[in-house]
Amino acid sequence: MTTIKAIRIEKTGGPEAMTLRDVELGQPKPGEITVRAKAIGVNFIDTYHRSGLYPVPLPSGIGMEAAGVVEAVGEGVTQFKVGDRAAYASGPIGAYAQANNVVASSAVKVPDGIGDEQAAAMMLKGLTAQFLLRQTFRVEKGQTILWHAAAGGVGLIACQWAKHLGATVIGTVGSEEKAKLAREHGCDHVIDYSKEDVAARVKEITGGKKLPVVYDGVGKSTFISSLDSLAPLGLLVSFGNASGPVTDVNLGILAQKGSLYVTRPTMFHYAAKTPTAMQEMADDLFSVVKSGAVKIEVKQRYSLAEAARAHIDLESRKTVGASVLVP
The missing domain is CATH 3.90.180.10 (Medium-chain alcohol dehydrogenases, catalytic domain)
Structure with missing residues (x-):
């Protein structure tokens, strides 16, 4: 002892x-x-x-x-x-x-x-970015993605990584200070959710096409705007509850907004896939x-x-x- x-x-x-x-x-x-x-x-x-x-x-x-x-x-x-x-x-x-x-x-x-x-x-933050960007939805060169809370711990890592992979990165933030930080860490476009309509700005940035994936670690307050930012058959990756958990969801809303997909992944299930998965994820990071x-x-x-x-x-x-x- x-x-x-x-x-x-x-x-x-x-x-x-x-x-x-x-x-x-x-x-x-x-x-x-x-x-x-x-x-x-x-x-x-x-x-x-x-x-x-x-x-x-x-x-x-x-x-x-x-x-x-x-x-x-x-x-x-x-x-x-x-x-x-x-x-x-x-x-x-x-x-x-x-x-x-x-x-x-x-x-x-x-x-x-x-x-x-x-x-x-x-x-934790980097391995979260790893499984989200490289496994949950494999981000490829030429895609446009949205990352909520881009100036947060996971966001700063993930936006740099997504940019490195060749994606166009849209990040949301809550202040001008955080907007500056997001731009310095890979974001091509920054949306201040305290002043702007996120889904409307996404539609504007993408010329109406919207997005194949939205990464949302905020939860309750961003759930609908995340869905509204997705193109038909798009995927909402909900991985956190910074504003509170998403509850009482009518699954019919996914059909109405474009036959959308939603996943709620955790790092631990990805890390447990094989005995060496955790070290392999870490080595990538x-x-x-x-x-x-x-x-x-x-x-x-x-x-x-x-x-x-x-x-x-x-x-x-x-x-x-x-x-x-x-x-």
Whole structure:
């Protein structure tokens, strides 16, 4: 047993539900590794776990991703050794901690040329961009796509990547500051949803053709405008709930608006397709980052004790790019 500092939640609620505690971390079980964190990613899914939108058994740790060094290796683990650099972005949750035991098959090796903060900031967001752009809908050169919240953590990565793939990228934002950031990160067109009708602008930009795909991590407030931005037989990829979940949908609306498709994917199902899927997805991500085509920018840093402030900033839309906790 090792005593470490970790964030715990006893009951769901606001950011104040998180407290920093001394906890005992046992040795890794068979198939697990212990990762001593150098940097920890902060993501919207963490706020869903904390608030109860995505229920978890309580009491609980919190956090999905971190990067650091392998400190111990459980029985049967062959792909990692003590001293290896590693990162992870999947359960069990508990990444907001100085160290964490994780299943070795869900962790990936971090190559030279990728920093710890970069790795922690890119795993969940970057792997999300990977499966959305390269698997859920395979973006090809010459296509035009729409990405909601283009200045968010996933958006900044995905828009750069989509541009690198040869797509024309339309991004939505909520302020002029974020519009500037989106333009600097691959967006050919930026729509300020606080001032403009998104679907009308999409129709204008595309000459009435509209789009084959819309990527929507915002949820409730953008659902209809996303559907209205799609060409017949287009696909809405709904992958987040930043404005609240989409509920009580009449499926007939998909027929009325053009025999549309909707999917609600998660990274974890894509990463579980094969035993090596997670590392292959990560290698694809690391490759575009190392090439310089996609830049990972950590814009906010907090100590582990400041986790509540990190959530307040994230939920109030004050953040841009990526946020990390530095234990």
